[in-house]
Amino acid sequence: MPEPLLAVLKLLCLALLYLFFLRVLRAVWAELKPPPPAPPPAPPAPRRREPAPSKGRRRTGGGHLVIVAPSEQKGRSFELNGELTVGRAAGCQVALEDNYVSQLHARVFTRDGGVWVEDHGSTNGTYLNDQRVSAPLALRRGDQLKVGSTVMELKR
16 A cells, blocks of 8 residues: 555544544533523412302311322322321321332321422422422312322312
C-alpha cells in the first residue's frame, strides 16, 4: 500500500476517534446539567363539597372505605370513625401488601362532617378520582381513592 494512503487512513481513524470521544463527553455533560424547569402546573379544578347535613339529620361516622380493586382484595371494608391510616406498616388500619405503597402512605379522616384524604409524602402518590392528592381533599360518596395498585371507594 502506498505511504500517502496509509497516512490519510491514519488521520481518518484519528478523526473518527476524536468524534467518538466528543459524543461521549456531550452525553455525559447533558446528564450532569439539571433539567430545565417545568412549566407551572395548571391550577386544580375546584372540588365540589357535599352539602352539610341538615339540622334534623346528624351523620354518625364517616362511612366505609371498600376495596374495589385488585380482585383478590375486592370487598374488604374499613369503617371510618375518626381516622384511618393507609400503608404497608402493620400499625395502619388499612394495611396493604403492595410494593408501590409506602409504610405510612395516606390518611383518611373526618372533619366538619365531611371525609378528607391527605397524602403523607408517599413516593408513588395518592390519587383521588385520578388526580394526585397534594393537599387535603374532600371525599364524596362514590369517589375512588387509589393507593399503589389498590382502588378504594367511599360508601356512606
